[in-house]
Amino acid sequence: MALLVCTWVVVPAQEDQRREIPGAATVSGAPAEEGATANQPLPVPGEPGRDPVPVLDEEYFLPDLSIEEMPEIPPGGEPRPAPVPSPAQAEPVPVVPAPDETGYVVAPSLQLLGAEVFSGQRAELKWTAGQSFGGRTLDVPVLVAHGLKVGPVLCLTAAVHGDELNGVEIVRRVIGDLEPKDLSGTVIGVPIVNLLGFLRGSRYLPDRRDLNRYFPGNPRGSAASRIAYLFFEQIIRHCNYLVDFHTGSLDRTNLPQLRADLSDPGVFEFTQHFGATAVLHHDGATGTLRRVASEAGIPAVTFELGEPRTLQIEHVDFGVLAVDTLIDKLGMMKRSRLWAEKQPVFYASRWVRSDQGGILITNVKLGAKVGEGDVLGTVTNPLSTEVMQVRSPFNGRVLGMALNQFVLPGFAAFHIGIATREPDELMKAEMESGTRAPSAPDRPDTEDAPELEEGAGERSEYD
Numbered sequence: 286m287a288l289l290v291c292t293w294v295v296v297p298a299q300e301d302q303r304r305e306i307p308g309a310a311t312v313s314g315a316p317a318e319e320g321a322t323a324n325q326p327l328p329v330p331g332e333p334g335r336d337p338v339p340v341l342d343e344e345y346f347l348p349d350l351s352i353e354e355m356p357e358i359p360p361g362g363e364p365r366p367a368p369v370p371s372p373a374q375a376e377p378v379p380v381v382p383a384p385d386e387t388g389y390v391v392a393p394s395l396q397l398l399g400a401e402v403f404s405g406q407r408a409e410l411k412w413t414a415g416q417s418f419g420g421r422t423l424d425v426p427v428l429v430a431h432g433l434k435v436g437p438v439l440c441l442t443a444a445v446h447g448d449e450l451n452g453v454e455i456v457r458r459v460i461g462d463l464e465p466k467d468l469s470g471t472v473i474g475v476p477i478v479n480l481l482g483f484l485r486g487s488r489y490l491p492d493r494r495d496l497n498r499y500f501p502g503n504p505r506g507s508a509a510s511r512i513a514y515l516f517f518e519q520i521i522r523h524c525n526y527l528v529d530f531h532t533g534s535l536d537r538t539n540l541p542q543l544r545a546d547l548s549d550p551g552v553f554e555f556t557q558h559f560g561a562t563a564v565l566h567h568d569g570a571t572g573t574l575r576r577v578a579s580e581a582g583i584p585a586v587t588f589e590l591g592e593p594r595t596l597q598i599e600h601v602d603f604g605v606l607a608v609d610t611l612i613d614k615l616g617m618m619k620r621s622r623l624w625a626e627k628q629p630v631f632y633a634s635r636w637v638r639s640d641q642g643g644i645l646i647t648n649v650k651l652g653a654k655v656g657e658g659d660v661l662g663t664v665t666n667p668l669s670t671e672v673m674q675v676r677s678p679f680n681g682r683v684l685g686m687a688l689n690q691f692v693l694p695g696f697a698a699f700h701i702g703i704a705t706r707e708p709d710e711l712m713k714a715e716m717e718s719g720t721r722a723p724s725a726p727d728r729p730d731t732e733d734a735p736e737l738e739e740g741a742g743e744r745s746e747y748d
């Protein structure tokens with residue numbers, strides 16, 4: 286089906302006079318054409334330098350109009366007027382965007398969770414996920430900044446794992462700093478998705494299930510599946526983009542980094558807007574929010590920062606700056622603090638394991654560049670002076686690592702990102718040369734996939 290373009294003729298209004306011009310809005314049935322200029326804004330006299338009215342050429346900007354509602358255009362002729370429905374057939378008149386007092390197109394109200402948020406306003410809504418406890422429901426706060434102008438809907442979610450706190454503060458700060466009257470589009474933030482886990486200081490739901498393995502959920506499934514279903518249907522389906530914040534698993538920490546399926550062109554494009562944030566290609570474990578959202582056509586990334594159970598201000602600052610850069614690059618709002626640096630992209634990564642049990646002491650810092658053979662840390666037998674060095678089998682960068690602790694043989698201690706041009710390049714080279722490291726599983730990420738993503742697998746081995 287050809288895309289339909291809705292063209293609003295924007296008439297600049299006088300400063301002291303609000304003009305209602307519903308008749309000036311025309312609907313064209315012509316197919317969308319790249320570079321079409323029909324919906325360029327008219328200049329606003331006496332106000333040079335104003336931001337242009339957003340061009341309404343994206344699918345998500347289109348009002349909900351069906352083909353049947355479009356006037357037919359006979360060949361070479363003028364559009365015929367649309368048939369006027371009889372009163373009995375008349376549908377409720379939709380809320381159409383109207384120019385505000387400065388002549389700009391005002392975004393329509395946002396309908397979310399049974400509430401209406403007017404353009405240019407912020408709101409705190411409640412999402413009830415059927416999370417009843419002792420007969421009472423638990424309402425999860427949903428923060429909304431609904432811009433005055435039309436634009437994309439960016440969703441920010443955190444604490445899907447209830448003990449991961451850095452993202453909670455990032456979402457709060459980002460939305461708190463937005464001025465909806467200057468915003469094109471909408472930012473929806475859910476700082477604490479897994480409120481039941483958060484209140485218990487736990488990664489999991491009370492039934493020990495990991496919510497981030499149950500998307501898109503099932504309305505008749507387990508408790509986790511039902512919560513996932515409601516969250517996905519009632520909130521995520523409203524998003525055009527999604528950033529889901531996480532941290533490393535217990536006693537591990539992560540360099541700030543995006544996890545994204547770079548084989549998806551929409552996701553790849555989305556990852557370009559986070560400034561200097563490192564990007565690691567990974568298609569995501571089955572049932573993770575970002576994988577399911579991306580598969581549903583909503584470009585999504587996981588944003589990993591730091592470690593759980595603590596608030597790390599340096600990581601919070603990093604995340605806020607990255608999302609501010611994103612908001613600017615998506616054309617939603619001009620932000621003064623931006624990143625222009627190039628981001629490192631890693632198409633492959635490997636965990637380096639300790640082959641001995643003992644006390645792990647790390648020698649490297651997060652983000653450090655390491656070469657093949659470099660000592661990453663030591664594992665000391667607590668009952669002797671026996672010391673084993675853990676060396677990097679690769680050239681790469683430390684994307685994640687364990688905190689100093691007692692470890693068992695086989696413990697995944699260092700997560701090394703490897704800059705390759707293609708996802709499987711490293712594995713192919715290792716297979717051909719016979720140098721595949723014993724610490725690397727035959728199928729990369731299979732054993733470690735939960736840990737790579739958000740750490741559930743290994744974590745549950747140890748708790």
Ligand SMILES: [Zn+2]
Nearest residue numbers: 446531532739
């Ligand atoms: Zn997580």
